Amino acid sequence: MSSEDSNPAATPTPGVDTQGDGRWMSLHNHFVSNSKDKEPDVLFVGDSLVQLLYQFEVWRDLFSPLHALNFGVGGDATQHVLWRLSNGELGHISPKVVVLWVGTNNHGHTAEQICGGIMAIVQLIKDKLPKAYTLVLGVLPRGKMPNSLRERNAQVNKLVQEAVSSLPHASLLNVDPGFVHSDGSISHQDLYDYLHLTPQGYQAVCQPLHAHLKGLLEKQAEN
């Protein structure tokens, strides 16, 4: 895998305030202070697919009962998540499971670079939280019809699957319930803008995720 220096997807990089209202840093600071107050058993970290999950009923139904925290930031790519986790968001917490969902926003990076970024995050979590299990969620398909980003995301999942297969503390879970129909299309009923999940889309993703998480938590409790 490419070294951190040569892989932009694996080089911790803070979000840039291009718009002028400092929102990225505000969110990061909030998460750092959340990590001082809370004692989550599960930490969700990633991009808007994580962030938006918190806004819908499904979070309260399935993940609040598991004592979960949500550190999702819309627009984040792997290098941004890497920076956040390196700069305080893992500071005072010791979750049993970290759910990592990121990669779709790594525009301009190859599948290999994105995999490198995800694996850098997995390694960082192992370094900072030696007892935690990292569950990497597969990057979902996107776009209404087949396109190069779907191919890229599928390749990322394949590479990550291979990379984690030898690790006892991490695995990849494919959470795509079959969003792509037989004609190659994705429905706006599942992904309202062909990228972000509707509440219905989240239900389809989260039921199996929840079951898998419960299994992991039970196993962690036995250890």
Place this chain on the structure above:
Amino acid sequence: MSGDEMNPAAVAQAVEDIQGDDRWMSQHTRFVQECKDAEPEVLFIGDSMVQLMQQYEIWRELFSPLHALNFGIGGDTTCNVLWRLQNGELDNIGPKVTVVWVGTNNHEHSAEQVAGGILAIAQLLTSRLPKTKVVVLGLLARGEWPNPLREKNVAVNSFLRSWLPRLGHTQFLDVGAGFVHSDETISTRDMFDFLHLTAAGYRAIAKPLIDLLLQILEETPEEKRASLV
């Protein structure tokens, strides 16, 4: 008022597919198709503030019963909305009310230009849909703390307040009251990323909006239900 030819915020412009999955055009195409299938009484058009509303329960509770269509696309500027309206998203429909909510993404433009862009949208709507009443929603504050974008959005609203009444059939509605607390912060309870509204945030803005819509539609929910019996 700013001349449209000189105002870049009033120039129609499609979004280029830079990422590679053509999602903007796919959404536009779907909206054009919805114009052929549906007969909305209320049309919502704008950016993610409009789009996200449809994903919360509040849409089904309050706006679906009004036969509302949602043509919001995340990231859209006034230029993008103008392009969409000129390229099929107003064909074959005759809504009684059109709600416009756009402008917070116009990062390249001054407050006056943004207001001019919104004005151009209102003008386009009243000329293409002579029976529609246009409601322009004010831009909300954004960012956790005071910042230049909050000032800019306040300035946009100020221009709109004075310009819109001069257009017939158009009014301005400020739905931003209460989001900025006395310590000048915005809470993640209302805007989960200091820009986009939570379910609670949408509930707060829905109250004044639904009151105005019902007034314009000249029916209360009870009357409407009675008329269906």
